[in-house]
Amino acid sequence: xxHRKHTNQHYANLLRxxxxxxxxxxxxxxxxxxxxxxxxxERSPSLAREVIDRDDEIDRMExxxxxxxxxxxxxxxxVASDLRFLTTSLKIVRDLERIGDxxxxxxxxxxxxxxxxxxxxxxxxxxxxxxxxxxxxxxxxAFVNSDASLAAQVVKHxxxxxxxxxxxxxxxxxxxxxxxxxxxxxxxxIFIAKGLERVGDHCANIGExxxxxxxxxxxxxxxSSDS
Amino acid sequence: MERxxxxxxxxLNCFYGETRALDGITAELVRHSVTALIGxxxxxxxxFLRVLNRMNDLIPDTRLEGxxxxxxxxxxxxxTDVIDLRRRVGMIFQKSNPFPMSVxxxxxxxxxxxxxxxxxxxxxxxxxxxxxxxxxxxxxxxxLGKSALSLSGGQQQRLCIARALAVRPEILLMDEPASALDPxxxxxxxxxxxxxxxxxxxxxxxxxMQQAARVSDETAFFLSGRLVELSDTKQLFTMxxxxxxxxxxxxxxx
Numbered sequence: 001x002x003h004r005k006h007t008n009q010h011y012a013n014l015l016r017x018x019x020x021x022x023x024x025x026x027x028x029x030x031x032x033x034x035x036x037x038x039x040x041x042e043r044s045p046s047l048a049r050e051v052i053d054r055d056d057e058i059d060r061m062e063x064x065x066x067x068x069x070x071x072x073x074x075x076x077x078x079v080a081s082d083l084r085f086l087t088t089s090l091k092i093v094r095d096l097e098r099i100g101d102x103x104x105x106x107x108x109x110x111x112x113x114x115x116x117x118x119x120x121x122x123x124x125x126x127x128x129x130x131x132x133x134x135x136x137x138x139x140x141x142a143f144v145n146s147d148a149s150l151a152a153q154v155v156k157h158x159x160x161x162x163x164x165x166x167x168x169x170x171x172x173x174x175x176x177x178x179x180x181x182x183x184x185x186x187x188x189x190i191f192i193a194k195g196l197e198r199v200g201d202h203c204a205n206i207g208e209x210x211x212x213x214x215x216x217x218x219x220x221x222x223x224s225s226d227s
Numbered sequence: 228m229e230r231x232x233x234x235x236x237x238x239l240n241c242f243y244g245e246t247r248a249l250d251g252i253t254a255e256l257v258r259h260s261v262t263a264l265i266g267x268x269x270x271x272x273x274x275f276l277r278v279l280n281r282m283n284d285l286i287p288d289t290r291l292e293g294x295x296x297x298x299x300x301x302x303x304x305x306x307t308d309v310i311d312l313r314r315r316v317g318m319i320f321q322k323s324n325p326f327p328m329s330v331x332x333x334x335x336x337x338x339x340x341x342x343x344x345x346x347x348x349x350x351x352x353x354x355x356x357x358x359x360x361x362x363x364x365x366x367x368x369x370x371l372g373k374s375a376l377s378l379s380g381g382q383q384q385r386l387c388i389a390r391a392l393a394v395r396p397e398i399l400l401m402d403e404p405a406s407a408l409d410p411x412x413x414x415x416x417x418x419x420x421x422x423x424x425x426x427x428x429x430x431x432x433x434x435x436m437q438q439a440a441r442v443s444d445e446t447a448f449f450l451s452g453r454l455v456e457l458s459d460t461k462q463l464f465t466m467x468x469x470x471x472x473x474x475x476x477x478x479x480x481x
Contacts, residue, residue, distance in 0.1 A: 004474055004479040005479060006477070006478050006479050007478050007479065008478050011478065077437055078477070079436070079440070079464045079465070079476050079477060080464060080465065080466065080467050080472075080473050080476050080477050081473060081477060082477050083464070083465060084465065084466070215466075216465060216466030
Protein backbone atom coordinates (compact mmCIF):
# COMPACT_ATOMS: atom_id res chain seq x y z
CA UNK A 1 0.00 0.00 0.00
CA UNK A 2 2.11 2.88 -1.27
CA HIS A 3 0.91 6.27 -0.16
CA ARG A 4 1.37 9.77 -1.33
CA LYS A 5 3.10 11.98 1.16
CA HIS A 6 1.22 13.65 3.96
CA THR A 7 0.86 17.37 3.53
CA ASN A 8 1.44 17.66 7.25
CA GLN A 9 5.00 16.44 7.76
CA HIS A 10 4.72 16.42 11.53
CA TYR A 11 1.87 13.91 11.25
CA ALA A 12 3.80 11.87 8.69
CA ASN A 13 6.79 11.76 11.05
CA LEU A 14 4.66 10.58 13.97
CA LEU A 15 3.24 7.74 11.86
CA ARG A 16 6.73 6.82 10.67
CA UNK A 17 8.04 6.82 14.23
CA UNK A 18 5.18 4.52 15.27
CA UNK A 19 5.94 2.09 12.48
CA UNK A 20 9.65 2.16 13.29
CA UNK A 21 9.02 1.44 16.96
CA UNK A 22 6.82 -1.53 16.05
CA UNK A 23 9.48 -2.84 13.69
CA UNK A 24 12.20 -2.65 16.32
CA UNK A 25 9.87 -4.26 18.83
CA UNK A 26 8.95 -7.10 16.48
CA UNK A 27 12.64 -7.80 15.83
CA UNK A 28 13.37 -7.88 19.53
CA UNK A 29 10.45 -10.13 20.44
CA UNK A 30 11.29 -12.47 17.57
CA UNK A 31 14.87 -12.68 18.82
CA UNK A 32 13.66 -13.53 22.32
CA UNK A 33 11.90 -16.62 20.97
CA UNK A 34 14.84 -17.60 18.75
CA UNK A 35 17.36 -17.15 21.56
CA UNK A 36 15.29 -18.94 24.17
CA UNK A 37 15.08 -22.00 21.90
CA UNK A 38 18.80 -21.70 21.12
CA UNK A 39 19.46 -21.65 24.86
CA UNK A 40 17.49 -24.88 25.12
CA UNK A 41 19.22 -26.62 22.22
CA GLU A 42 22.70 -25.44 23.19
CA ARG A 43 21.99 -25.94 26.91
CA SER A 44 23.10 -22.39 27.66
CA PRO A 45 21.74 -21.03 30.96
CA SER A 46 23.56 -17.74 30.40
CA LEU A 47 21.69 -17.13 27.14
CA ALA A 48 18.43 -18.04 28.88
CA ARG A 49 19.19 -15.46 31.60
CA GLU A 50 19.95 -12.87 28.94
CA VAL A 51 16.54 -13.44 27.32
CA ILE A 52 14.80 -13.03 30.68
CA ASP A 53 16.63 -9.76 31.24
CA ARG A 54 15.43 -8.38 27.92
CA ASP A 55 11.78 -8.45 28.97
CA ASP A 56 11.89 -5.00 30.58
CA GLU A 57 12.89 -3.45 27.31
CA ILE A 58 9.94 -5.01 25.46
CA ASP A 59 7.57 -3.84 28.20
CA ARG A 60 8.95 -0.33 27.97
CA MET A 61 8.50 -0.34 24.21
CA GLU A 62 4.88 -1.43 24.57
CA UNK A 63 4.20 1.58 26.78
CA UNK A 64 6.01 3.83 24.34
CA UNK A 65 3.94 2.58 21.39
CA UNK A 66 0.69 2.96 23.35
CA UNK A 67 1.66 6.48 24.27
CA UNK A 68 2.53 7.36 20.69
CA UNK A 69 -0.80 5.96 19.45
CA UNK A 70 -2.68 8.06 22.01
CA UNK A 71 -0.74 11.14 21.00
CA UNK A 72 -1.53 10.63 17.31
CA UNK A 73 -5.21 9.98 17.97
CA UNK A 74 -5.54 13.02 20.22
CA UNK A 75 -3.60 15.43 18.06
CA UNK A 76 -4.11 14.30 14.49
CA UNK A 77 -7.52 12.58 14.46
CA UNK A 78 -6.51 9.88 11.99
CA VAL A 79 -9.02 8.56 9.46
CA ALA A 80 -9.19 5.89 6.76
CA SER A 81 -5.90 3.99 6.26
CA ASP A 82 -4.20 6.02 9.01
CA LEU A 83 -6.99 5.14 11.43
CA ARG A 84 -6.75 1.46 10.51
CA PHE A 85 -2.98 1.66 10.98
CA LEU A 86 -3.47 3.13 14.45
CA THR A 87 -5.99 0.49 15.57
CA THR A 88 -3.79 -2.22 14.11
CA SER A 89 -0.76 -0.85 15.94
CA LEU A 90 -2.61 -0.74 19.25
CA LYS A 91 -3.61 -4.37 18.85
CA ILE A 92 -0.41 -5.88 17.55
CA VAL A 93 1.77 -4.14 20.11
CA ARG A 94 0.06 -6.33 22.66
CA ASP A 95 0.76 -9.47 20.63
CA LEU A 96 4.41 -8.45 20.33
CA GLU A 97 4.68 -7.92 24.05
CA ARG A 98 3.08 -11.30 24.70
CA ILE A 99 5.49 -12.98 22.29
CA GLY A 100 8.29 -11.48 24.41
CA ASP A 101 6.62 -12.89 27.53
CA UNK A 102 6.55 -16.34 25.94
CA UNK A 103 10.29 -15.97 25.27
CA UNK A 104 10.81 -15.22 28.96
CA UNK A 105 8.68 -18.20 30.02
CA UNK A 106 10.59 -20.53 27.72
CA UNK A 107 13.91 -19.16 29.01
CA UNK A 108 12.81 -19.76 32.63
CA UNK A 109 11.93 -23.38 31.83
CA UNK A 110 15.31 -23.71 30.06
CA UNK A 111 17.07 -22.52 33.23
CA UNK A 112 15.24 -25.18 35.23
CA UNK A 113 15.95 -27.88 32.65
CA UNK A 114 19.66 -27.08 32.71
CA UNK A 115 19.76 -28.24 36.34
CA UNK A 116 18.88 -31.76 35.19
CA UNK A 117 20.36 -34.14 32.60
CA UNK A 118 18.97 -34.01 29.09
CA UNK A 119 15.78 -36.03 28.75
CA UNK A 120 16.39 -37.00 25.15
CA UNK A 121 17.86 -35.45 22.04
CA UNK A 122 15.50 -32.73 20.84
CA UNK A 123 14.10 -33.36 17.37
CA UNK A 124 10.55 -32.12 16.94
CA UNK A 125 10.82 -29.06 19.18
CA UNK A 126 13.55 -27.35 17.09
CA UNK A 127 11.52 -28.16 13.96
CA UNK A 128 8.48 -26.50 15.50
CA UNK A 129 10.63 -23.56 16.63
CA UNK A 130 11.83 -23.02 13.06
CA UNK A 131 8.25 -23.11 11.79
CA UNK A 132 7.28 -20.55 14.44
CA UNK A 133 10.20 -18.33 13.50
CA UNK A 134 9.06 -18.39 9.88
CA UNK A 135 5.52 -17.55 10.95
CA UNK A 136 6.79 -14.60 13.02
CA UNK A 137 8.84 -13.41 10.10
CA UNK A 138 5.93 -13.68 7.69
CA UNK A 139 3.50 -11.89 9.95
CA UNK A 140 5.93 -9.00 10.57
CA UNK A 141 6.78 -8.82 6.87
CA ALA A 142 3.08 -8.76 6.05
CA PHE A 143 2.67 -5.83 8.44
CA VAL A 144 5.66 -3.89 7.14
CA ASN A 145 4.74 -4.36 3.50
CA SER A 146 0.95 -4.23 4.00
CA ASP A 147 0.76 -7.64 2.36
CA ALA A 148 -2.74 -8.99 2.94
CA SER A 149 -2.22 -12.26 1.11
CA LEU A 150 0.88 -13.14 3.15
CA ALA A 151 -1.08 -12.17 6.28
CA ALA A 152 -3.93 -14.46 5.27
CA GLN A 153 -1.42 -17.31 4.79
CA VAL A 154 -0.10 -16.77 8.32
CA VAL A 155 -3.63 -17.09 9.67
CA LYS A 156 -4.19 -20.23 7.64
CA HIS A 157 -0.93 -21.89 8.67
CA UNK A 158 -1.63 -21.51 12.37
CA UNK A 159 -3.36 -24.89 12.42
CA UNK A 160 -0.11 -26.54 11.26
CA UNK A 161 1.61 -25.25 14.39
CA UNK A 162 -1.30 -26.52 16.48
CA UNK A 163 -0.79 -29.90 14.86
CA UNK A 164 2.96 -29.89 15.61
CA UNK A 165 2.23 -29.05 19.22
CA UNK A 166 -0.18 -31.98 19.53
CA UNK A 167 2.42 -34.32 18.10
CA UNK A 168 5.05 -33.16 20.60
CA UNK A 169 2.49 -33.45 23.40
CA UNK A 170 1.67 -37.04 22.45
CA UNK A 171 5.31 -38.03 22.31
CA UNK A 172 6.13 -36.49 25.67
CA UNK A 173 3.03 -38.05 27.26
CA UNK A 174 4.27 -41.43 26.11
CA UNK A 175 7.65 -40.62 27.58
CA UNK A 176 6.08 -39.77 30.94
CA UNK A 177 4.00 -42.94 30.99
CA UNK A 178 7.02 -45.06 30.20
CA UNK A 179 9.29 -43.40 32.75
CA UNK A 180 7.75 -41.44 35.63
CA UNK A 181 11.17 -39.98 36.46
CA UNK A 182 10.91 -38.01 33.20
CA UNK A 183 7.70 -36.25 34.23
CA UNK A 184 9.23 -33.07 35.57
CA UNK A 185 11.44 -32.51 32.49
CA UNK A 186 8.78 -33.64 30.00
CA UNK A 187 6.28 -31.20 31.53
CA UNK A 188 8.73 -28.34 31.04
CA UNK A 189 9.24 -29.33 27.41
CA ILE A 190 5.46 -29.51 26.92
CA PHE A 191 5.25 -26.04 28.44
CA ILE A 192 7.86 -24.79 25.95
CA ALA A 193 6.02 -26.37 23.01
CA LYS A 194 2.79 -24.79 24.26
CA GLY A 195 4.58 -21.45 24.36
CA LEU A 196 5.61 -21.83 20.73
CA GLU A 197 2.06 -22.72 19.83
CA ARG A 198 0.89 -19.51 21.57
CA VAL A 199 3.40 -17.49 19.54
CA GLY A 200 1.69 -18.92 16.45
CA ASP A 201 -1.63 -17.65 17.79
CA HIS A 202 -0.21 -14.16 18.32
CA CYS A 203 1.17 -14.19 14.77
CA ALA A 204 -2.25 -15.23 13.49
CA ASN A 205 -3.74 -12.25 15.39
CA ILE A 206 -1.22 -9.98 13.71
CA GLY A 207 -2.10 -11.54 10.34
CA GLU A 208 -5.80 -10.86 10.94
CA UNK A 209 -5.08 -7.25 11.83
CA UNK A 210 -2.95 -6.80 8.71
CA UNK A 211 -5.87 -7.98 6.57
CA UNK A 212 -7.97 -5.34 8.35
CA UNK A 213 -5.26 -2.74 7.82
CA UNK A 214 -5.08 -3.35 4.10
CA UNK A 215 -8.63 -4.30 3.16
CA UNK A 216 -10.72 -2.87 5.96
CA UNK A 217 -12.16 -6.35 6.48
CA UNK A 218 -12.44 -7.88 9.89
CA UNK A 219 -11.69 -11.60 9.51
CA UNK A 220 -11.37 -12.36 13.22
CA UNK A 221 -13.50 -15.11 14.72
CA UNK A 222 -14.30 -16.50 11.31
CA UNK A 223 -16.16 -13.38 10.23
CA SER A 224 -15.42 -11.54 7.04
CA SER A 225 -17.78 -8.61 7.32
CA ASP A 226 -16.62 -5.28 6.01
CA SER A 227 -15.74 -2.92 8.78
CA MET B 228 -33.82 3.86 8.69
CA GLU B 229 -35.70 3.19 5.51
CA ARG B 230 -33.79 4.58 2.56
CA UNK B 231 -36.02 6.94 0.71
CA UNK B 232 -34.63 9.49 -1.71
CA UNK B 233 -35.48 13.14 -1.08
CA UNK B 234 -33.14 14.79 -3.56
CA UNK B 235 -31.94 13.21 -6.77
CA UNK B 236 -29.59 14.81 -9.26
CA UNK B 237 -28.93 13.29 -12.65
CA UNK B 238 -25.93 14.15 -14.78
CA LEU B 239 -25.82 17.65 -13.38
CA ASN B 240 -23.47 20.19 -14.91
CA CYS B 241 -23.15 23.76 -13.77
CA PHE B 242 -21.19 26.49 -15.53
CA TYR B 243 -20.23 29.99 -14.50
CA GLY B 244 -19.56 31.48 -17.90
CA GLU B 245 -16.97 29.17 -19.40
CA THR B 246 -15.99 27.65 -16.08
CA ARG B 247 -17.48 24.29 -15.26
CA ALA B 248 -18.26 24.18 -11.54
CA LEU B 249 -20.11 20.85 -11.48
CA ASP B 250 -19.27 17.96 -13.74
CA GLY B 251 -21.88 15.28 -14.28
CA ILE B 252 -23.14 14.91 -10.72
CA THR B 253 -25.49 12.00 -10.24
CA ALA B 254 -26.46 11.56 -6.62
CA GLU B 255 -29.25 10.53 -4.30
CA LEU B 256 -29.67 12.25 -0.94
CA VAL B 257 -31.69 10.36 1.62
CA ARG B 258 -34.77 11.78 3.35
CA HIS B 259 -34.40 12.59 7.05
CA SER B 260 -30.67 12.13 6.98
CA VAL B 261 -27.64 14.41 7.07
CA THR B 262 -25.41 14.45 4.02
CA ALA B 263 -22.07 16.20 4.41
CA LEU B 264 -20.32 17.67 1.39
CA ILE B 265 -16.55 17.79 1.71
CA GLY B 266 -13.69 18.65 -0.61
CA UNK B 267 -11.03 21.29 -1.18
CA UNK B 268 -11.90 24.91 -1.96
CA UNK B 269 -13.32 25.29 -5.43
CA UNK B 270 -14.32 21.62 -5.70
CA UNK B 271 -17.98 22.40 -6.36
CA UNK B 272 -19.53 21.54 -3.01
CA UNK B 273 -20.97 25.02 -2.41
CA UNK B 274 -22.18 25.21 -6.00
CA PHE B 275 -23.92 21.89 -5.52
CA LEU B 276 -25.55 23.19 -2.36
CA ARG B 277 -26.73 26.37 -4.03
CA VAL B 278 -28.31 24.75 -7.06
CA LEU B 279 -30.55 22.74 -4.74
CA ASN B 280 -32.67 25.79 -3.97
CA ARG B 281 -31.78 27.68 -7.12
CA MET B 282 -29.68 30.28 -5.33
CA ASN B 283 -27.48 30.08 -8.42
CA ASP B 284 -30.26 31.72 -10.44
CA LEU B 285 -29.08 34.93 -8.78
CA ILE B 286 -25.54 34.62 -10.14
CA PRO B 287 -25.24 36.06 -13.65
CA ASP B 288 -23.94 33.82 -16.42
CA THR B 289 -24.88 30.63 -14.62
CA ARG B 290 -25.91 27.73 -16.80
CA LEU B 291 -27.22 24.40 -15.65
CA GLU B 292 -27.58 21.09 -17.45
CA GLY B 293 -29.08 17.89 -16.14
CA UNK B 294 -31.85 17.34 -13.68
CA UNK B 295 -32.54 17.98 -10.01
CA UNK B 296 -35.56 16.39 -8.43
CA UNK B 297 -37.01 16.94 -4.99
CA UNK B 298 -39.59 14.29 -4.16
CA UNK B 299 -39.45 13.31 -7.82
CA UNK B 300 -40.28 16.80 -9.11
CA UNK B 301 -37.93 18.67 -11.40
CA UNK B 302 -37.14 21.90 -9.54
CA UNK B 303 -35.91 23.57 -12.72
CA UNK B 304 -39.19 22.91 -14.54
CA UNK B 305 -40.94 26.00 -15.85
CA UNK B 306 -43.87 25.52 -13.53
CA THR B 307 -41.66 25.64 -10.43
CA ASP B 308 -42.48 28.46 -8.05
CA VAL B 309 -38.98 29.52 -7.05
CA ILE B 310 -40.16 31.46 -3.99
CA ASP B 311 -41.99 28.40 -2.72
CA LEU B 312 -38.97 26.23 -3.55
CA ARG B 313 -36.77 28.44 -1.35
CA ARG B 314 -39.32 28.18 1.43
CA ARG B 315 -39.22 24.39 1.18
CA VAL B 316 -35.45 24.36 0.91
CA GLY B 317 -34.04 26.65 3.60
CA MET B 318 -30.49 27.84 3.76
CA ILE B 319 -28.13 28.65 6.63
CA PHE B 320 -24.95 30.48 5.79
CA GLN B 321 -21.45 30.50 7.19
CA LYS B 322 -21.82 33.92 8.72
CA SER B 323 -24.96 34.33 10.76
CA ASN B 324 -27.05 37.06 9.20
CA PRO B 325 -29.98 37.94 11.46
CA PHE B 326 -32.18 40.78 10.31
CA PRO B 327 -31.57 44.01 12.23
CA MET B 328 -34.77 43.58 14.20
CA SER B 329 -35.88 41.87 17.39
CA VAL B 330 -35.30 38.20 18.12
CA UNK B 331 -39.05 37.68 17.86
CA UNK B 332 -39.42 39.47 14.55
CA UNK B 333 -36.54 37.56 13.00
CA UNK B 334 -38.49 34.35 13.43
CA UNK B 335 -41.92 35.85 12.78
CA UNK B 336 -40.85 37.59 9.57
CA UNK B 337 -41.05 34.59 7.27
CA UNK B 338 -44.25 33.43 8.90
CA UNK B 339 -45.93 36.75 8.17
CA UNK B 340 -44.52 37.11 4.65
CA UNK B 341 -45.59 33.59 3.72
CA UNK B 342 -48.93 34.00 5.42
CA UNK B 343 -48.40 30.91 7.53
CA UNK B 344 -50.37 32.05 10.59
CA UNK B 345 -53.97 33.16 11.05
CA UNK B 346 -53.43 35.53 13.98
CA UNK B 347 -50.81 36.91 16.35
CA UNK B 348 -51.44 34.12 18.89
CA UNK B 349 -50.51 31.60 16.26
CA UNK B 350 -47.37 33.56 15.38
CA UNK B 351 -46.44 33.54 19.10
CA UNK B 352 -46.85 29.81 19.15
CA UNK B 353 -44.74 29.28 16.01
CA UNK B 354 -42.00 31.60 17.34
CA UNK B 355 -41.83 29.67 20.59
CA UNK B 356 -41.88 26.19 19.09
CA UNK B 357 -39.38 27.13 16.42
CA UNK B 358 -36.98 28.67 18.92
CA UNK B 359 -37.34 25.51 20.95
CA UNK B 360 -36.54 23.38 17.90
CA UNK B 361 -33.45 25.51 17.37
CA UNK B 362 -32.44 24.94 21.02
CA UNK B 363 -32.51 28.67 21.67
CA UNK B 364 -35.79 29.26 23.52
CA UNK B 365 -34.43 28.93 27.06
CA UNK B 366 -31.68 31.43 26.31
CA UNK B 367 -33.83 34.12 24.67
CA UNK B 368 -37.37 33.74 26.05
CA UNK B 369 -36.87 36.71 28.37
CA UNK B 370 -35.50 39.00 25.69
CA LEU B 371 -37.59 38.33 22.63
CA GLY B 372 -37.99 42.05 22.09
CA LYS B 373 -34.26 42.75 22.17
CA SER B 374 -32.27 43.20 18.98
CA ALA B 375 -31.09 39.96 17.42
CA LEU B 376 -27.71 41.59 16.99
CA SER B 377 -27.26 41.59 20.77
CA LEU B 378 -27.05 37.80 20.79
CA SER B 379 -23.74 35.94 20.76
CA GLY B 380 -22.42 34.53 17.49
CA GLY B 381 -23.58 31.01 18.35
CA GLN B 382 -27.01 32.26 19.39
CA GLN B 383 -27.30 34.32 16.21
CA GLN B 384 -26.55 31.23 14.14
CA ARG B 385 -29.21 29.23 15.97
CA LEU B 386 -31.60 32.15 15.47
CA CYS B 387 -30.93 31.92 11.72
CA ILE B 388 -31.73 28.22 11.91
CA ALA B 389 -34.95 29.06 13.78
CA ARG B 390 -35.78 31.64 11.12
CA ALA B 391 -35.30 28.99 8.44
CA LEU B 392 -37.41 26.47 10.40
CA ALA B 393 -40.28 28.91 10.98
CA VAL B 394 -41.47 28.70 7.38
CA ARG B 395 -41.78 24.90 7.63
CA PRO B 396 -39.13 23.80 5.16
CA GLU B 397 -38.45 20.19 4.20
CA ILE B 398 -34.77 20.54 3.47
CA LEU B 399 -32.08 22.57 5.23
CA LEU B 400 -28.95 23.52 3.35
CA MET B 401 -26.10 24.57 5.60
CA ASP B 402 -22.98 26.23 4.24
CA GLU B 403 -20.28 25.90 6.90
CA PRO B 404 -22.75 26.78 9.66
CA ALA B 405 -20.25 26.44 12.50
CA SER B 406 -16.98 27.55 10.96
CA ALA B 407 -17.02 30.92 12.72
CA LEU B 408 -18.09 29.55 16.11
CA ASP B 409 -16.24 28.47 19.23
CA PRO B 410 -16.23 24.73 20.16
CA UNK B 411 -19.17 24.97 22.59
CA UNK B 412 -21.39 26.85 20.12
CA UNK B 413 -20.25 24.40 17.43
CA UNK B 414 -21.24 21.47 19.63
CA UNK B 415 -24.68 23.04 20.14
CA UNK B 416 -25.16 23.45 16.39
CA UNK B 417 -24.04 19.87 15.81
CA UNK B 418 -26.38 18.56 18.48
CA UNK B 419 -29.15 20.59 16.87
CA UNK B 420 -28.40 19.09 13.45
CA UNK B 421 -28.68 15.67 15.04
CA UNK B 422 -32.11 16.57 16.46
CA UNK B 423 -33.35 18.25 13.28
CA UNK B 424 -32.73 15.31 10.98
CA UNK B 425 -35.74 13.56 12.45
CA UNK B 426 -37.95 16.09 10.67
CA UNK B 427 -35.77 17.52 7.93
CA UNK B 428 -33.39 16.43 5.24
CA UNK B 429 -30.10 18.20 5.84
CA UNK B 430 -27.23 18.92 3.47
CA UNK B 431 -24.18 20.49 5.05
CA UNK B 432 -21.01 21.85 3.50
CA UNK B 433 -18.08 21.76 5.86
CA UNK B 434 -14.34 22.14 5.68
CA UNK B 435 -14.05 20.46 9.04
CA MET B 436 -13.77 16.78 8.30
CA GLN B 437 -14.22 15.75 11.89
CA GLN B 438 -17.47 17.69 11.88
CA ALA B 439 -18.59 15.86 8.74
CA ALA B 440 -17.71 12.59 10.46
CA ARG B 441 -19.60 13.56 13.61
CA VAL B 442 -22.84 14.92 12.21
CA SER B 443 -23.52 13.16 8.94
CA ASP B 444 -25.03 9.85 7.90
CA GLU B 445 -23.57 10.01 4.43
CA THR B 446 -20.63 11.95 3.09
CA ALA B 447 -20.01 13.17 -0.43
CA PHE B 448 -16.47 13.97 -1.53
CA PHE B 449 -16.15 16.49 -4.36
CA LEU B 450 -13.04 17.19 -6.38
CA SER B 451 -12.69 19.53 -9.37
CA GLY B 452 -16.45 19.62 -9.84
CA ARG B 453 -16.80 15.84 -9.80
CA LEU B 454 -18.53 13.77 -7.16
CA VAL B 455 -15.77 11.29 -6.38
CA GLU B 456 -17.60 9.28 -3.75
CA LEU B 457 -20.87 9.37 -1.86
CA SER B 458 -20.89 6.75 0.89
CA ASP B 459 -22.02 5.91 4.34
CA THR B 460 -19.99 8.24 6.59
CA LYS B 461 -18.49 5.50 8.74
CA GLN B 462 -17.45 3.62 5.63
CA LEU B 463 -15.95 6.69 4.01
CA PHE B 464 -13.85 7.57 7.06
CA THR B 465 -12.65 4.04 7.75
CA MET B 466 -12.37 2.48 4.31
CA UNK B 467 -13.10 4.89 1.47
CA UNK B 468 -13.53 3.17 -1.88
CA UNK B 469 -11.73 5.80 -3.94
CA UNK B 470 -8.05 6.59 -3.77
CA UNK B 471 -8.72 10.31 -4.20
CA UNK B 472 -10.98 10.29 -1.14
CA UNK B 473 -8.34 8.46 0.87
CA UNK B 474 -5.66 10.97 -0.11
CA UNK B 475 -7.87 13.93 0.73
CA UNK B 476 -9.22 12.86 4.09
CA UNK B 477 -5.86 11.61 5.35
CA UNK B 478 -4.25 14.90 4.34
CA UNK B 479 -2.13 13.60 1.50
CA UNK B 480 -3.13 16.21 -0.95
CA UNK B 481 -2.03 19.24 -2.82
